[in-house]
Amino acid sequence: MSSTLPGRRRRPQELLLPNGKKIIVTLPEDLEDIRRKYQNDRDTQVEVVVHGSIEHSQYLRQSRDHHEERRQLLREQHGPAFEEWEDIQNQLSSVTTELERLENQASGLYGNFNKFGYDAAVRTYNDEEPPIASSHTSISEKSREQGGERHGETTKLFKRPVIRQWFHQGLLWRASEQTEIMAIELFLDLVYVGIIHSNGEHMAEEATGYELLRFVITFVMTWRIWTSITLTLSWFESDDVVTRLEILFCISCLIGYTTNMTHIFDEDPAHNTYVQLVSFYLAARVFTAIFYGMTAYLLPMIKGIMICQIFGTAIPTALWIASIYVDMPGRLGFIVPALVLDMYGHVFFLGLFLYIQGKAPEGIWKKRLSSMFEFYPAISIEHRVERMNAFVSLVLGYSVVAILFQSDGGYNINAFLGKAILGLMQAFTFNWIYFDIDASNLNLHAIRRSRISAGIWEFAHLMFVMGYIVATSALSRLVLATDVPDTNPEQLAEPYRDSAEDHFNAGVRFFYCHGLAIALLSMGAISFSHEHKKLPMLRLSKNVRLANRIAVCIVMFFLPLAHSLRSLSLISVTLSLSIWVLIVELWGKSCTDDPFIGEKDGCCVTYYAKCKKKDLKKITSSHERRPSGEILELGRGEKTAI
Template sequence: MSSSTPGGRRRPPQEFALPSGKKVIAALADAVPSLRRQYSNSSNDVEVVVQGSAEHTNYLKQSRQHHETRRAELKERHGAAFDEWEEVQNQLNSVTAQLSRMSTNTSGLHGNFGKFGFDAGVRTYDDGQGEANGSGEGREPADETHHEGYRQVSTIKLAKRPVVRQWFHRNVLWRGSEQTEIMAVELFFDLLYVGIIHSNGEHMSEEPNGEELLRFAVTFIMSWKIWTDVTMALSWFETDDVLTRLEILFEIALLLAFTTNMTNCFVDDPAHNTYTQLVSFYLAARLLFAVHYVVIAYLVPMVRGAMITSAITVLVPSALWIASIHVEMPGRLGLIWPALALDMYGSGIFIGLFRYARSAGADTSMGKKLNKLFEFYPAMNIEHKVERMNAFVSLVLGYSVVGILFQSNGGYNVNAFLGKAVLGLMQAFFFNWIYFDVDASTINVHAIRHSANGAVLWQFAHLPFVMGYIVATSALSTLVLALDVPNTERDQLRPPYSVRAEEHLSSGVRFFYCQGLAIALLSMAFISLSHSHRTPPTMRLSKPVRLINRVLVCIIMFLLPMATHLDSLSLISTTLGLTAYVLIVELWGKSCKDESFFPGRRDVSKMRAMADAKSAETEVQGTDNPNPGQMRADRMPLDQNDTAAF
């Protein structure tokens, strides 16, 4: 029987009998249809239900009540002998339960809960004892061979039935216990976005005006949608066959062709306009996913409703894109922006219907139909999504380092060019610090797990953050090469940097740089807002106060282009100072009042005492800890006073 859930050690169907004699079989969702067909013509009274469903629970309660009644009758009949036997049985059950504790629904998710926060609505469909593949790829038992003296081997197939990683079923998230990691093919896919960002940024630095900003916004959102499609598909389903990798390769080729037509898509000359080619390659990439969803809907009936609606969200905006080819500018924008809105947020319509059917509309006729259509809905894998987003943000922040590079034209020149480049590097470092080490630290519950609104805010706030930072970086490269401050001579630069150097800053460069940084910093505030952070009672500044401070700095940055007397060095220095101020407030505000922010004698003594205690613990660790290198459970710190900020 083919599987539509990830491979690994799966729970077998559970069988038990009701007082009436009916046999009940509780199986995983993907096995229910085949089992029902198997027992449909059976002479025995058999009913197949989904494990963990309300029917499963009710039948178990009926069986328990029946056996409790029989237990009372036996106790009355046998007296003391029954009590002694029951005590022995209870002890045996207790030991057995402790031995099988790793088989519980959440046993394999302790690491996931520790990193992203606890959620009582998360369950696992395996026993939590399988090991995750180093590449983040799932494996099925049929694909594995093991011989004495040899390591376990996984054989890749040409094509496999799609395998659902995790899904929602009646307000419960079912997922594997293993942690999903980024695959090598995904990192290869991200490499193409280095070229997309560089091409867009370089072209914006040459022509910093409104038309160029419009072109960048349209083309980058289109490329971002392709990235999110690939990320979501790899998060929903296992991809350990050759056919899927070839599909990703085809997507990469289409994205490459799309990239080569970005810069001239809005030019007035029809002979050099590439809008038709741009849309053609974009639609080819999107329609490939529509075909992908339809095929999965046929192969995996479990998620058929979700896949059909996903295909619809591709087809409807595709009609608008095709129509936009036959309309000239600026009327074309009247079709482009609705198409982009449907591409980015169209799936939210069906997700809203899914949530309505699970809550307010559960008892309505429409809600019952939607519940039948969306009984199983594929879910986002939290660790995969977070790691993919972190990798993309690292790529964007890395572009800011590339944007400030230049080449000197001989001699030992420690000049203003180098000084501005170093300041730009510090600013990128501070943004990286805030995103990864401030906002992403001390998280109690991650936004994706915290709430549906938090997950939406977290996901959609990343787009303006990335776009704003790319726009600012494109202007930063112009500011670094500007000749408007002392000790900046054109002959100190090697071509082509000397050609790009400008003596005066245009208003477009100022607006791109300052307002791009303001939008990026404001988006980071929304990303931080979406999480639930741990808040010790003695924290110096609460999270709302720190976020308000960040918003005020964003307003200052947004208005900074009006200070036209500031030269390139002053502009970079000012924004760097504001960014450093935000970082200092965050670091100081997250510290506790009962601990000194600056190291003193008390802290040095405390550190020495902790070092001595650690040394003493290390000496005896080999004797009282059966697992050297791991902290004992009775010595793990636990702060009982931590609370959630949101």
Template sequence: MSPTSSPLLSKASRQQPKALRFENQAHGFVSSNPLISRCTIRFKSHAVFYLTLKEGGLPFWHPTGLPYPSGSLCILMATNGGDQTPRHHGPHGHHLRKLLHPSGKRIHIAATPDEHDRLRKTLGHAEPDENFDVYIHGSKEHKDIVREIHDHHEQRRHHLRTKHGEVYDEFEHVRDQLDILSEEMHMLTDHGVSLDANFSKFGYDARIRTRDPGSDTSSMVSSEKRDWDAERKKGTAIKFWRKPVVRQYFHKGLLWRASQVEEVASFELFVDLLYVGIIAVIGDTAAEDPTAFGLLRFAITFILGWKMWSDITVIISWFEVDDIFQRICILFVMITLFGFTLNIVEAFETTWIMMISFYLASRFFGAVYYFWMGYMLPMIRGHMFVNAFLVLIPGALWIASIQVEYPSRLALIWPAIVLDLFGAVVVIVLKRRYIDKPDDDKGQLACQLTRWFEFMPATNIEHKTERTNAFVTLVFGYSVVALLFQNRAEFGINAFFGKAILGLIQAFAFNWLYFEIDAWDLHTHAIRRHVVSSIAWIFAHLPFIMAYVLAGASLSRLVLATDCEDADAENLVESWAARAEHTHEIPIGLRWFYCVGLGVALISMSAISLAHVHKTFEGQRLKKMYRLPVRVSIAIVIICLPLAEDRLSSLGLVATTTCLVVFVLAMDVYGATDSNDPFWRCQKSCQYSAELAIQKKAIVEALKRGETVELKMDENEKGEKVLHES
């Protein structure tokens, strides 16, 4: 669109539109119309025009019939398509960009922090009287001013109701009906859905905004239809290195994120394949040595492996790079992870230096990456440097542990683990406590730090949940694979088979509870609910996964135990028969590993479920607040089962725990049913949907005219039933 062919028109004194022509100046476009003192224009798919009327000039007319007074700022939208009407974003997916305070001050709303700075600078030149304010949409100031204006108009409405009585009530009724029809037509036409799927799955949050890279538009403005034919010639070339982009970040209480859903990359799934082996090595090593020392080795090695996995997930979630160099970095981290895995079994005897060296290589590489991101992205430099130092501080303790013999090195190991796991949480708490306070309550140091920590990278909720679900699936898969054995008896239905089937039922029940009970029908996901619930959800997964891996590894040994009837080791293939030898008496440590693992897993799952806000419905048989205490009580019972010692054989122990776990599952399933609807059958009538060969435009026009669209069903030439407009 050229300046001389601008479709922008004005309406003066309700006369016919008169076109405005613009001249190209050194710093923008200035109108040749004498009624306009200044005009700043950016030509894109939408061009935003800021027009200030001179004193004595004719007013522009708002679509509602209320004129803008002389000297005011009129914000208009123009498109390449020739739209000649001012656009004022209303309540249906669009947002007000300008408000008028009862005092006469003009309030302007910016969609993004960048637009806030540009708009304030532009208005400073356009409105010399400076009788205006600019706020970021969704900020505390924006909410306060809207409440203040709302209260003012509520008082005016009360005054009008008292003064005009019946006439006012009739007008309110007509307006309500128009609002209902406008909402219905909006749902049929231009309803913006860029975040609807996200809100439906994880819960609504008014503090979320979307912004696409390279675009100045946000979720405040609905996106236009894409030309899919033109997309064919817009492929993306592979590059060795791209400048990284922050996928999402917090700024002044708002979460800015890309509108697209972040998909799990293929190389992330490849990394998970390596963790299948890591889980197996750590779990099997613990089951072979069911002692306090074995538990200590299991906890330390598993936490280190989990931390390496978390580092990869966080970096990929924070930054969008998608270049060859990123793949090389991931390959280097996988090499360190591979070396770490090879030195787990003998870590506390001979390979401690090698295992910690590979761990530190991965962690220090992450620190260098954070420093590099801080250099490349000044917006988040403060947080990147802090994250790098959070790696270096515990790294010094890990290096010192190499120089100390066991058990003295434990005094260095556990502080290092605490710093690795919770260092970032401490930073978040301090930031919320001292930096995110209102400016009036901040000290001089806090004000200086605010400039460094104003922007904070955020975790993508879809990516985090998908990656966590994938890891949990690996754990469930390991527990099932660990149950497998090879039978050589002609009739193999024996105690080995029975215990393995009971273990399979356990794994199925846990999978059902985690994915289809605790993570189903969410109103608000824990990550979106609050920072405390988000931290609780993230860290509750570590004891859950550790406990279940320990229980699964122990169960694989209990399946091969020969302490019960019909459990003859000669019925197993030689390699499994060797494992079954010397299992006539089950070590008490193995019983504790198995039962405590299951119990802690159930308690951790309860904490994960409690962090979410689930939807409720009328007639629900048993709400979550009543089911979770029962689940925790069952977990405590399972934890106490080893006290029975030899009075419970391996078969009896596995059967008892399976029955208790299935009881928990049955209670949760029953609690999620409707007492007003029969459990065993459905009484609701079936409903069918059909695609109609009717244009949406015809339906919209019919709604505007108040007409009814009638449909008839006939048979076409092929004898098929079709619907068409009568």
């Protein structure tokens, strides 16, 4: 038998074995508290196990075997009466289970698996204990609770962080409900998009290799701050006042960082802002490390991982501090490894976790490390993907804002407006490819597919956003260029008139074309990292379509060498290449048996077969996976069921 004890989130369960031993089943975060509670109980035998662990499964099987023996004994004693009672009980349980499945279908893992792909190693826990399927009373009580008065929630000053999902013994445990994005996260994304576009606009004003180096360094540093906040919010559920103040502090550091990032390579010490830039950056990073230290104290189950995160912050911090005392170009010898460790230092600790869980030799060190790394916090795939989708939407949308200008009176339909509209079409095309081509028909999302594909997905997004910012920053200069007819600077308002020039240097040309090439190639890498559904009779396979993208990227990469192309022609050619990629993707993803123009019937293949009843019974009783289909039984004398 089992009962429920009062508690927070999923309540600990009591499982009573036939020998009288009591088993307490709890979540990992409450494991130590429950053990301390029962360690002095000498009257009864008590063992505390983690929900979903091997021990939990073994005890459940032991209890099931015991009750099956009791059921067999009752069947022998009561005969047909027991059979009839059991049949009614099974039917009632089946109907009750189906009703509960219909009620919870929207909040379970069905939508998650359908969107991101199936993973057999994913398990869920519920915030509240589900009702007993065989009890009609439990359904009535649940209905009364749902139909009764619903109380609101209050915002607390501080709450202990709660892990949203974690890895334990090869399984991923997560909540069954979908993770929603908080409004403050969208606020952070909007602020960050404005910062990186501002950084890119300054780079385009002086389109040189030195300025590009400054942009790459400062962009990656801001990306690290943004991803740190995103990772923390994905790991932990802590919707309180303190959490919001922590995010506000990090955003404040980001603002202070932004005000000092354009003169970090200034040769005049009086105007150089590198020290100030590093100070604001380290303030955000060290603050995050302090948060990890507090979390290690509040959540001992993930203490080992949090300590590793602290070390992962401390080592590059030392390099950043050392770089302050070195002049350029020797300073790059500290900046580059510090950036690499900041971005990918966690890969070492992840590898250590996997080594301990798998190939590490048995011994006292493995036992100690296994206890420290028994639980590893995991990101929520919905939260991570939706955050990235929202961020990419903001990046693409803000790129259109960056090319806007104001006319100085009159009804002016000129080349300035034409180039701006072409820039809009460029952003629209990239948005179409990213969301409706690469992110559709997924069989397995890159994050769920493998660790390597997840790493490719993360790195490709970094390169995609950085390349696209470089391209759109140069595009803002091309839009205001007066090197083509019908571009009279007098038709522009005063602030934009000063930026209008009759020529643009080679750096702008290279930034625009190479930025688009890198962005398009990165989108191809993102698509490659996913496993898409293999529709039958596709016109072009995924590899062929990706090869087309690579060819277009090569053309874009060498396009700046065509010095005869003016601003309007350059924008038109790159837009034509992007549209070509879109057309190939749309046509290639269609099926030969489904018309590309006209009503869509869907891509399907129908097979007809006939077999004997004994063969059909053998197939349907097999546990092997078989294709789904409709079975039509023929009567005597019938030759077809169609």
